[in-house]
Amino acid sequence: MDPLHPNPLILKLEQFTKLSPEDKHALNLAACEGVRQIGARADIIREGDRPQSLNLILSGWACRYKHLEDGRRQIISFFLPGDLCDSHVFILRQMDHSIGSLTPVTFAQIPRRRVDEITLKHPRITQAFWWDTLVNAAIQREWVVSLGQRDALERMAHLMCEIFLRLQAVGQTDGHSCDLPLTQAGLADAMGLSVVHVNRTLQELRSSGLIVLKGRTLTIPDLSALQDAAQFNPNYLHLDAEGRHFDANE
Amino acid sequence: MDPLHPNPLILKLEQFTKLSPEDKHALNLAACEGVRQIGARADIIREGDRPQSLNLILSGWACRYKHLEDGRRQIISFFLPGDLCDSHVFILRQMDHSIGSLTPVTFAQIPRRRVDEITLKHPRITQAFWWDTLVNAAIQREWVVSLGQRDALERMAHLMCEIFLRLQAVGQTDGHSCDLPLTQAGLADAMGLSVVHVNRTLQELRSSGLIVLKGRTLTIPDLSALQDAAQFNPNYLHLDAEGRHFDANE
DNA sequence: CGGTCCCTTGACAGCCGTCAACTACCGTGG
DNA sequence: CCACGGTAGTTGACGGCTGTCAAGGGACCG
Numbered sequence: 001m002d003p004l005h006p007n008p009l010i011l012k013l014e015q016f017t018k019l020s021p022e023d024k025h026a027l028n029l030a031a032c033e034g035v036r037q038i039g040a041r042a043d044i045i046r047e048g049d050r051p052q053s054l055n056l057i058l059s060g061w062a063c064r065y066k067h068l069e070d071g072r073r074q075i076i077s078f079f080l081p082g083d084l085c086d087s088h089v090f091i092l093r094q095m096d097h098s099i100g101s102l103t104p105v106t107f108a109q110i111p112r113r114r115v116d117e118i119t120l121k122h123p124r125i126t127q128a129f130w131w132d133t134l135v136n137a138a139i140q141r142e143w144v145v146s147l148g149q150r151d152a153l154e155r156m157a158h159l160m161c162e163i164f165l166r167l168q169a170v171g172q173t174d175g176h177s178c179d180l181p182l183t184q185a186g187l188a189d190a191m192g193l194s195v196v197h198v199n200r201t202l203q204e205l206r207s208s209g210l211i212v213l214k215g216r217t218l219t220i221p222d223l224s225a226l227q228d229a230a231q232f233n234p235n236y237l238h239l240d241a242e243g244r245h246f247d248a249n250e
Numbered sequence: 251m252d253p254l255h256p257n258p259l260i261l262k263l264e265q266f267t268k269l270s271p272e273d274k275h276a277l278n279l280a281a282c283e284g285v286r287q288i289g290a291r292a293d294i295i296r297e298g299d300r301p302q303s304l305n306l307i308l309s310g311w312a313c314r315y316k317h318l319e320d321g322r323r324q325i326i327s328f329f330l331p332g333d334l335c336d337s338h339v340f341i342l343r344q345m346d347h348s349i350g351s352l353t354p355v356t357f358a359q360i361p362r363r364r365v366d367e368i369t370l371k372h373p374r375i376t377q378a379f380w381w382d383t384l385v386n387a388a389i390q391r392e393w394v395v396s397l398g399q400r401d402a403l404e405r406m407a408h409l410m411c412e413i414f415l416r417l418q419a420v421g422q423t424d425g426h427s428c429d430l431p432l433t434q435a436g437l438a439d440a441m442g443l444s445v446v447h448v449n450r451t452l453q454e455l456r457s458s459g460l461i462v463l464k465g466r467t468l469t470i471p472d473l474s475a476l477q478d479a480a481q482f483n484p485n486y487l488h489l490d491a492e493g494r495h496f497d498a499n500e
Numbered sequence: 501c502g503g504t505c506c507c508t509t510g511a512c513a514g515c516c517g518t519c520a521a522c523t524a525c526c527g528t529g530g
Numbered sequence: 531c532c533a534c535g536g537t538a539g540t541t542g543a544c545g546g547c548t549g550t551c552a553a554g555g556g557a558c559c560g
Contacts, residue, residue, distance in 0.1 A: 047485075066395050068481050074398040076391045086387070088380045093492035096388050096485050130338045133383060137336070138346050140390045141326045145316050147397035148324040148442030152516075183538065192398030194517050199540060231318050235346050242343035401547075433506065444549050449508060 007031055008082030008170040009056055013128040015169050017243030023125055026118050031056060034109035044085070044099045044107065051095055053109040055085040060105035061181055065189070066097045075190035077140060078102075078163070082170040086136075087115065087129040103181045127246055131238070138236040147192050150231070152201045155191050157230035160211055162237070164220055169239055180218035205229075257281055258332030258420040259306055263378040265419050267493035273372050280368060281306060284359035294335070294349045294357065301345055303359040305335040310355035311431055315439070316347045325440035327390060328352075328413070332420040336386075337365065337379045353431045377496055381488070388486040397442050400481070402451045405441050407480035410461055412487070414470055419489055430468035455479075 009031060010024050019027070034053065038044065044055055044062060062079040076097060079085060085099055090112045119126040139162070146155045160180075167178045182190075188198045205211045210226045212219035220226050227234075259281060260274050269277070284303065288294065294305055294312060312329040326347060329335060335349055340362045369376040389412070396405045410430075417428045432440075438448045455461045460476045462469035470476050477484075 064391065066391070068395070068399060070481075072399045074395045076394050086384065088384065091377060091380050091493065092384055092488055093490070094485065096488070097391060127341060130341050133387075134336065134338065134342055137383075137387055137390065140387065140394065141314065141316070141347060144326050144390065144393050144397060145318075145324045147394060148440075149318060149322045184540095185538080190398075195538095196518080196540085197516055200516090203540085231320075235344065238342055238346070240343070243341065434508095435506080445506095446508085446550080447548055450548090453508085 006171070008058065008172075009084070010082075011170045012082040013125070013132065015239045015241065016128050016131040017124060017241070018247035019124060019128070020248035023122050023248065026122055027125065030110045030114055030118060031058060031108045033111070033114065035106065036109060037106050038101050038104065040101055040103050042101050042105075044101065044105070045095055046098045047095050049095045051086075051089045051092060053090065053111050054087055054115050055099070056108040056110060057081055057083045057085070058106040058108060060107075061102040062099055062105050062107075063102055063186075063190070064097050064099050073189050074192065075186065077136070077143070078190070080163070080166055080170065081172060084129070084132055087133060090115075102186060124246060124248060127243060131243060135236075135238050138238065142236050152191070152193055152197055153204055154230050155193070156187070156198070156201050156205060157210060157226050158232050159187075159191065160205075160218060160220065161223070161227050161230055161232040161234075164218070164223065165234060165237055165239065169237075176221060176223070177217055177219040179216055180213065181216045256421070258308065258422075259334070260332075261420045262332040263375070263382065265489045265491065266378050266381040267374060267491070268497035269374060269378070270498035273375055273498065276368050276372055277375065280360045280364055281308060281358045283361070283364065285356060286359060287356050288351050288354065290351055290353050290355075292351050292355075294351065294355070295345055296348045297345050299345045301336075301339045301342060303340065303361050304337055304365050305349070306358040306360060307331055307333045307335070308356040308358060310357075311352040312349055312355050312357075313352055313436075313440070314347050314349055323439050324442065325436065327386070327393070328440070330413070330416055330420065331422060334379070334382055337383060340365075352436060374496060374498060377493060381493060385486075385488050388488065392486050402441070402443055402447055403454060404480050405443075406437070406448070406451050406455060407460060407476050408482050409437075409441065410455075410468060410470065411473070411477050411480055411482040411484075414468070414473065415484055415487055415489065419487075426471060426473070427467055427469040429466055430463065431466045 007028055010019065010027055013019060035058070045051060047066070057079045059081050064076040065073060066076060067073050079099070119129065146158050150158060163180065164173060164178050167173050172178060184198045184202070185195050188195045191198065193201070202213060206213060209221065210229055212221065257278055260269060260277055263269060285308070295301060297316070307329045309331050314326040315323060316326060317323050329349070369379065392412070396408050400408060413430065414423060414428050417423050422428060434448045434452070435445050438445045441448065443451070452463060456463060459471065460479055462471065
């Protein structure tokens, strides 16, 4: 019944508002449904496919991406544990982008019917899903700002700050460290940079002491210094329990 | 009762699904509420403000934007007539970006209560609002692709295609032409380019015959040629009546 | 008619991409 | 045990797309 201790979706939504035991129970049930496991570099759904269900990432990293005809590739966003791949995506007739795994991923395929049922019975979850949608939109906007205005160093630093805070929200950080299972090629596709320049930028961040990156572990010795280097303002993540007026009274 | 003939929001939502007379009536009523007019280059809401209502653009152009501390500015998206500024934005405690007018703008400030009421009584509208949210997210993603992968020429061409089709969806095109009330500085802030380079790029598009841009009128003699130049695929706009299974039977 | 906004043009510089080669690491298999 | 191949990371040289700086022109307005 409660296979995930704790369920990262619940952890994330509780950044917005406290859920009731019934709310959590419903979410846990949903997260047990249609659980799938795939290896790294596999597609969860492809551009052109018809979305049938809501995908919830339970463990591992995935990403949205899009290919251009000539082979260029842009990673559009990252999915971390607890992330929903668009709570109402099945409203659309076909996917306009693909979602693929970066690491081995465990995810739940929640049928549309179940989503409708949950949102109908649990208004607090409905609110929380809207919050999640709005935060994802805000993250996407911030990527636009990064790609449009920030240079390579700021861009990379900004991404590190974002990932660290998002992982922290679902309990996946360890002190000043977190997992970063991305190759430099992955970072390049996400940041609109070449692999070579990602490499140079990482070395600059390392040599200035702003990050320590060994293997797939990222350490940020001084988060506020990194934030300064990136002109990072965490407000767009809306992690301040903004829905607390909506808290369940337990 | 029906001050806008036709209401651009209804035109847009009917790209997704046919609305019933009652649906349309409810939307028209909402669009009459709290109507405001502002001049060009004024803010509708600012970063840090608390969102209280849903803003609906009735006429004119607006944009989301964000300033960095050192003065850089990124336009994150454009609002055209019929666009909603996030149907549920009031769930958030504070704005993480600003929304400002580019031209004189008429917009409706629809109180949160009214939005809740409409979505409760009109499930078809609720679906259509979700569709609108998903399409806006898709547009935002496409901007990430443009900023990350496309060079200046493709980027500009892509934007022209997008704007033309979006305006067409709300009946604001005239043959191969549409309004484009943006200065080159505005285009620069949106595309992450300098004003000088925007100028050069526009001239290249003009001299290759892909666009005609005089004053604030954009003409696209051959849309498919422009689409080819931009590697533009309209699928992300989801304008193919994807919600037709949900149509009201009139 | 001076001022402002917007557009335009040329010269030059720099950030970042491309190309190419090299190293390190790891799992496989002879 | 070591050869081998593939992936990931690293480095240097070079070039180009795009930014910056600067100046000038046209349109509109008080």
